[in-house]
Amino acid sequence: SAVISQKPSRDICQRGTSLTIQCQVDSQVTMMFWYRQQPGQSLTLIATANQGSEATYESGFVIDKFPISRPNLTFSTLTVSNMSPEDSSIYLCSFQAGVGNEQYFGPGTRLTVT
Amino acid sequence: AQRVTQPEKLLSVFKGAPVELKCNYSYSGSPELFWYVQYSRQRLQLLLRHISRESIKGFTADLNKGETSFHLKKPFAQEEDSAMYYCALPLMYSGGGADGLTFGKGTHLIIQP
Numbered sequence: 001s002a003v004i005s006q007k008p009s010r011d012i013c014q015r016g017t018s019l020t021i022q023c024q025v026d027s028q029v030t031m032m033f034w035y036r037q038q039p040g041q042s043l044t045l046i047a048t049a050n051q052g053s054e055a056t057y058e059s060g061f062v063i064d065k066f067p068i069s070r071p072n073l074t075f076s077t078l079t080v081s082n083m084s085p086e087d088s089s090i091y092l093c094s095f096q097a098g099v100g101n102e103q104y105f106g107p108g109t110r111l112t113v114t
Numbered sequence: 115a116q117r118v119t120q121p122e123k124l125l126s127v128f129k130g131a132p133v134e135l136k137c138n139y140s141y142s143g144s145p146e147l148f149w150y151v152q153y154s155r156q157r158l159q160l161l162l163r164h165i166s167r168e169s170i171k172g173f174t175a176d177l178n179k180g181e182t183s184f185h186l187k188k189p190f191a192q193e194e195d196s197a198m199y200y201c202a203l204p205l206m207y208s209g210g211g212a213d214g215l216t217f218g219k220g221t222h223l224i225i226q227p
Binding site: 048 | 204206219
């Protein structure tokens, strides 16, 4: 099965700055996604990263705050812009594979904004 | 609206006892459903998919359309089962029209020795 990795694994950032998280899959996949897991909470889908077109964002998430790139079928980035302490979360990328809609997740990036 | 409900935030059972983690969903048809598990300091991983009707690590889950439930069960709990468990439903089944998954809030399962 495909291997998915993320970097950085964690970071501590100052408010007002931006952080770009990278996600790499070791084989080509059609669907990639970005999720947020706030402290003590479940996962919430941020957006679907579409190769060759703009990402599709879920309600409550906007491109200006969370710009996403998907330059090819193995790579995606999520930028958390103009960060505030409320953005402190774990950010996870995933890809969809298999016969159904199951997804496979990266290890996550733990972001702390001070 | 809550699409996937896991009513128990924490469930503690003794080793060897049966385990049932509850999951209810909001959909009138036959959805796909998944159970994901996250062991301490490990990534979220797929445990079971409803469509496969499989048993993984002794866990099974049956879709009950009448009760709109997909409870996760294991007859004899082991200490290594201690983890966070999440029930998940593809967003396409909740009227969103989107891809991706919606997750329940998770149940922290603790197996006591």
